[in-house]
Amino acid sequence: MRKLLTALILIGVGFALQGCGVKSSPEESCNFVQNSEQQRVSWSGSNTVIIYLDTSVPDVYHDAIKAAVATWNKNIGREVLKIGGITEGKNGPQQDGANVIYFLKTWEDDRSNEQARTTVYWAGTRIYEADIRVNERDFDFFWSDDTVQGRVDIESLILHELGHVLGLGHNSTAKSVMAKSLPSAFLRRDLTSDDLASIRCEY
Template identity: 40%
Template structure:
């Protein structure tokens, strides 16, 4: 093999490697209402469902029915169980990446985020969600289930003139985040950024159903 041929072969191999890497690079997708990773891919659980979620012992037991109802609402529109409520866990009230999906009731909350009723943290690798935790703000908000006279939790630091929040509506929204959905402020979506006190937004909208069809 002469030197010129060896050099040509080396260049060809390098070019082939570069083209292979480019061909394997993730391609961006239409978001369909989902969170996207740095490559523009939708982030979801894909086929790794149902998502097994635990209720932390900090959550008032009176909220269990609302949590189950919220999970059932997502199941109804998908046509199969997609969030499975596993029962209660007694781990530390300190949400962190531990391999478990847990709903926490927090009696302390950041002073600069007191308007936040709840929060969902997602952990993913590539475009696959590996863990999701929900925090409910029991420091600044009171909660009711089904009707406003049925208050099941009062705020540790109640806001003046603040009505209670429908816990089923809030958990329904946060479970949408668990599935990978981002905020959507149109079409009566349950993923709207704000949930007014006393608002009973407990029905998943057609726009949310359409979004889920992209991944589930």
């Protein structure tokens, strides 16, 4: 059986750490991505993070993505994430100052087991951009309360990727939404107490 997983690409810029008054003491990870100084990276201190939907995102999944956004906001207790509307990223996912979700029909042959991939950019401890790409070439999706054999629940998948957007890494704790792989025909739409404990370290 094929091993499914989601990937996280981390792109940190170190220069901000050299600024005056920037703390350089290590922190507990709380399951967050950490920079080279072992400090958590997040959007902490930022206003609402606006995420755009590329035109490649099927209309039928817009509400699923909004539901995943609502789950993080409800648990954090404020609007930390917001869907900003539809955009056309002409050149596909890249560092362009906007946070965008893409569905891609092309994918690297040697990474065909990746359901999705989130790229997070930060400087110092501050995330300033994140992009999500969903592997539409190798996976089929669904969004309903009834699971569909052989298909991946798009709300569960996006909930996980949004966790990466917020700065979370993978978490092997039972039932965590940040577990590395999401089986097909499986719903994982609720945060666990472990996920909540993680997110409260920064939000």
